[in-house]
Amino acid sequence: MAHVEIIDQTLRDGQQSLWGMQMRAGMALPVTPLIDRVGYDVVDFVGSSMMEIMVRNFAENPWEGLDLIVESMPRTKLRAGLRNTGIISMSVTPECLMDLWVTRLCEHGVRSFWIYDVLHWNIDKTHRLAGIAKQYDAEVVAALMYTVSPVHTDEFYGQKAHLLSNSPHVDRLIIYDTAGVLTPERCQTLIPSIQAHCNGKTLEIHSHNVVGIAPLTYMAAIDLGVNVIHTCSRPLANGASLPSVEMTLRNLKLLGHTHRLDAKLLPTIADHFERVGKTAGYTLGVPNEYDLWIFEHQVPGGMTGTLKNQLAQYGMADRLDEVLREVAAVRRDLGYPGMATPFSQLVGVLSVMNIVNGERFKTIPDEVIQYACGHYGQPVAPIDPNILDRIMSAPHAKEIAAHPPPQPSLETLRAQFGGVDDDELILRYLIAQPFIEKMHAAGPVPRTFPTFLDPQLERVLDLMEDSTARHLQLSDAELKLELRR
Amino acid sequence: MAHIEIIDQTIRDGNQSLWGMRMQAGMALPVAPLMDRAGYSVVDFVGSSMFEVMVRHAREDPWEGLDLIVRALPNTRVRAGMRCHGIITMSVTPNDLMDLWVRRLCAHGVRSFWIHDPLHCNLDKLHRLAKVAKEYDAEVVLALMYSVSPVHTDGFYANAAARLSASADVDRLILYDMGGIMVPERIKTLVPAILENCNGKPIEVHSHNVTGLAPLVYLEAINQGLNIIHTCARPLANGSSLPSIEMTLRNLKLAGHTYGIDSTVLAPISEHFERVARTAGFQIGVPNEYDLWMYEHQVPGGMTGTLKNQLAQHGMEERLDEVLQETANVRRELGYPAMATPFSQLVGVLAVMNVVTGKRYASIPDEVIQYAYGWYGAPVAPIDPAIMDRIDSHPRAKDFRNSQPPNPSLSEIRKQYGNVSDDELILRFLVAEHHIDAMRAAGPVRRDYPVLQDPTLEKVRQIMTASTAKHLMLATEDFKLELRR
Secondary structure: OOEOEEEEOHHHHHHHHHOOOOOOHHHHOOOHHHHHHHOOOEEEEEOHHHHHHHHHHHOOOHHHHHHHHHHHOOOOEEEEEEEOOEOOOOOOOOHHHHHHHHHHHHHOOOOEEEEEOOOOOOHHHHHHHHHHHHHOOOEEEEEEEOOOOOOOOHHHHHHHHHHHHOOOOOOEEEEEEOOOOOOHHHHHHHHHHHHOOOOOOEEEEEEOOOOOOHHHHHHHHHHOOOOEEEEEOHHHOOOOOOOEHHHHHHHHHHOOOEOOOOHHHHHHHHHHHHHHHHHHOOOOOOOOOOOHHHHHHOOOHHHHHHHHHHHHHOOOHHHHHHHHHHHHHHHHHOOOOOOOOOHHHHHHHHHHHHHHHOOOOOOOOHHHHHHHOOEOEOOOOOOOHHHHHHHHOOOOHHHHHHOOOOOOOHHHHHHHHOOOOHHHHHHHHHOOHHHHHHHHHOOOOOOOOOOOOOHHHHHHHHHHHHOOOOEEEEEEOOEEEEEEO | OOEEEEEEOHHHHHHHHHOOOOOOHHHHHHHHHHHHHOOOOEEEEEOHHHHHHHHHOOOOOHHHHHHHHHHHOOOOEEEEEEEOOEOOOOOOOOHHHHHHHHHHHHHOOOOEEEEEOOOOOOHHHHHHHHHHHHHOOOEEEEEEEOOOOOOOOHHHHHHHHHHHOOOOOOOEEEEEEOOOOOOHHHHHHHHHHHHOOOOOOOEEEEEOOOOOOHHHHHHHHHHOOOOEEEEEOHHHOOOOOOOEHHHHHHHHHHOOOEEOOOHHHHHHHHHHHHHHHHHHOOOOOOOOOOOOHHHHHOOOHHHHHHHHHHHHHOOOHHHHHHHHHHHHHHHHHOOOOOOOOOHHHHHHHHHHHHHHHOOOOOOOOHHHHHHHOOOOOOOOOOOOHHHHHHHHOOOOHHHHOOOOOOOOOHHHHHHHHOOOOHHHHHHHHHOOHHHHHHHHHOOOOOOOOOOOOOHHHHHHHHHHHHOOOOEEEEEEOOEEEEEEO
């Protein structure tokens, strides 16, 4: 019988997995005071990609959005997540800017960080960033990115747990299962191996419910002594996302575990997000049927959608299964990088190109060359020698090899971006200036998002979105309906 | 690596679990020729409750519907299922009428039967019905009804398997998990115990995907040597129903198993049933999130809906969890009957009454008294002595103690119902005469079911159904919508 701590992922990974990170601050603000009172230890919220999307798609200032969310949740630690080598999807960010990012987030009130590196290589970078967070007394959680491969053994994770936890700045480790492929059976050996090497630090577990077994994985982890789990409010749970808090609490209770959440608040929160999702036309999470295929390709749920869109651009939407198979092959060829940013994207782009070109490794993105040159750190397993030859004989290869990612000083960067404040500097680093100008012109961040409460209006909205007819008339004894464009 | 035989449950258990048995023959007939070509060894279709529902609600002659379906499936065995002691919910049917039911089904072209007794004790009845089916060379499958209790051990099922399979008229056994509470770990001990005692007969496995684990149960059952599984077309799969054929084939293939299904016909079949569901307003199956509570109360998915409705009549919907807890208590006190007809209903009714009246066993239905006095056979475990006292002191006890259910001969029954055909006799036994008259007046069974193909039309239909406003106008730049009553 354990006391279980719960971390809310509704506003971060739930919306990343199901809403493509398109949750605007005003969609959350009406219920964040409630979320604050639920009793979550941490609410995850910030990531650099989310900031990019807020500016680009909604002309919404993400710093202002962050301030509003922080203000509305005085009782709960707010978390931000970052890759230790970069804040832009596929590239390496100068270290001083990474440090500035953490500093500014702390200044805006973030009090918890999870930091990852898919290669588990750049431990020094993780510890440096942890040190900065600690200047603000923020919590630091270093991630063990779970993936299945011949090199990702229990010993591998045990050793990485030792290295990551071996800093006074690291408070916790998190077992992070992006693709939902961690099984209860594997927990039996994996978790003890991590526990034996984690310097007594607390472990969190985060498993996407892609094949429906994450709730069982959580139960197994709790039995093994892991007491911190991640969930989402029901409309943003399941499918590509995490288990729902509603069902998780029920299962915990039946097993005799305790928690400190106030379950009474959960339906109001879930109802709100369901209305937002329906009004905005976003996906509401439903569980998936068990699917062995996921274990084969290990593509995170959100990424399958991206691959589909990329294929559709080439009129090859029907070849998704082939691409997924190619993903597994490319991943093996590249030395089994874990399937998270930036490698999920790199492996995905390469797989799509291989299928579209009808020839493997004909087109090689620069970032793959950088990876092969060790600019992201050392691959966990050697790259296949033939593929490595192929990569290093690409036209840009020599040039890229000769130019490791630059490490300009903050002064140089400041000079480059003009005399702007640090928050603006970060935005300009992330996004092209016209988007930022448009954002400033758009005015303050909306505090709410109008939703349709009336189910009838909701249906009308669906109809207006879907209909392609120019004129439609329908009537029966008591109702007449007319549609016109 | 096994070769897997697949039995289709779309139009029987899928329909029963998700559509409340409201599937009319015309809803299936347009795709029945495709289902016939899919390569299923058996298509399950008939049950006496479905007959009742067709007459009462659809005003449709189920014998005529059966003939149409049998004719549309010339290459596939059509299956019927029955409880060995009754064809009407909750009561005991005369033996002669049970035999007549099997004979008439055979005469109408049914070529496979699954027959169950939740107590696993009425061997004489099971084997007698098997013999009748064998007069027509039909396949006979006897059921091991899976249940979790201190008495339902591997040894219990091994013993039942030995006794059920002992007759030469029995071709197969089926491991039948109506509550979806089987788990892969239990399969590892249960299946070998059954296989050792089933006289070499093939074993089918049928597991509802209530908590999302049925696909894992199937894969483990196959590892343990079973190779006949039950599935449904996707819109009628999952949730309270069985795994989908689509995902099952994918998983089988990835696990290296083979099958004789032509998967090219599956998409049009599923699309058809999805359109039917949308048009008729029937549920489309989606997987459930893992829920430990299901293992506690073991109430089959369909029955939860019934309990909810019963509670709603008393304005006590919010007490569902209490009722489910009470079903677990009542089931234990009544000697752990398996939660299938008639016991799921008996236990459910008692549990609702216990909660609603606030006094346990204040009223006791006749059928519970009959059960206690062995009308359905011997309980698998003794009834709780305190409860047995309550039953013994009930005013109706003397009517059932030391007596047997009435067992009139066929000629006596024929006298009672007048000079009608055997098919009509069965209908009159099942359904009140005025329903049969209304059915006759409704004319022949429809061969199809008009579905709305255009998504716009479908949404319009939804609006027309849901709208209560007298007049509604909505307009945007390129769109105008008007609703009038």
